Amino acid sequence: MNSRFRPAKTAALLYILICFFLLSSCVSHLREAKFYYTQGEKLSRVYKEEKSLAYFKRALIEAKLEVAKHPSAQAYMLKGMAELNLELLVEAEESFLQAFSYGFEKGEDWAKQLSLYGLGVSLQETGLEDSCLKIYVYLLNRSNFKQVCLLASQRYSDIMLKKALPKKGKERGKILADLLKTAEKLTNKDLSCGFYHYIQSQVYSHIEDYRKSFEEAVMAKELGLPTEKILRDNDNQIIFCHRKLKEELSPKDWEYFNSLYLKWMEKWNWEGPETPSWKKR
């Protein structure tokens, strides 16, 4: 009886082995790299820097393995993104260039734009600000991906603010006015996006319009911000505006403003006008 069923058993075993082999090869390093990268971002979002670094390091290892075994534009993109997070800027630039040399296929627009952004960041960090400014402007004007616009808007704002810093008078005013126009355009495109309100608040602060900066920061806080770090920075902006308005406003206006401020403070469960819940006391 045993000998009669041997071929069937052998065949069944063969199927299982074939299937297992095919499936285990599908658990690719690209999938692993994406998994670890996403986990790293999640942890970084809640300020768990040490753990997120550990995940980015694993993502880089997996991306390197994928690049060695099955090189593709996405594999290089992932490698570049992990390198950016680990501040390996020269390597990141090389990875993004490699990603472009492989070329992105149809349906990979998100990866193409993210690689362009990544290339911009690596160029920016190595001092080529004008080249990367062009990249950010291109992405801001052309991208249909909200995430790409968020990323590019932050980088664009930082460069423009840096350009405005040493300038005086009209020249400075023009740079800031142009930046404000871009920030307003982004906000109008997506009024419910807290991050764009945050950007606007930061620009108003440079223009020294603290009332508007305060209002935009409050809007940003109410609508929600992508990371704990941005949320804390926005809270600091609210506190800074509160201080400046105390100096600027007439006693009557200050009394009115402060009564509003205290209401917000209560809503946010702050212990005092300058102590958000996350601040050490």
Added chain:
Amino acid sequence: MKKSPAETILSSAVELLSEFLPNKSYLYFPLLSSSLSWAIKRTKEWKENIFSWEVWPDPGIVEVKSEEFIYSFFKNNSALDKAYRDEIKRRDFSTLRQAFSRLYPVIGLEDPFLSAFFHQELKTGEFRKIVKEFDAKVSQAREDVETIQAKTRLLEGLKTFADEMVSIGSDLFSRKDVQKAVKELVKKNNQEK
């Protein structure tokens, strides 16, 4: 559904082999053909799923702050006001901005990683030491963080295996040629008994 080139070749090979093999053993081939076709299709699906998985980083903070913001940061912290009294008095924004870029994440944003790392300096008020050693120390600390261990592939592989066996089962038993082959095999087995 349109067959992929590999599936077409496989079907032809099975057809050809069935002509030569004795004792109805060709009845196993629809099963073999279907399971391999399934595996090929499944591999393609997996690959597409992995490639269409979008991953996004988060944006950072706007790092370029106004001089007034920097001034306020130093002036409203008594320890910093004391440590940078001269620079604040002279409104030396070249020095203050440089110090701000290092101290703001630690003191202003209370980054838990950096705060823990510079705990001693913060306790003793050695802010200039933090500024001076920030890049080298932080870079070293980042390097020292150990890579997360990879997931246990065996357990993950077994789970995947179980899931895929369910998938292959439901896929194969919905195919007419396989159903026919199984029916023939059972019939043949009963006759031999």
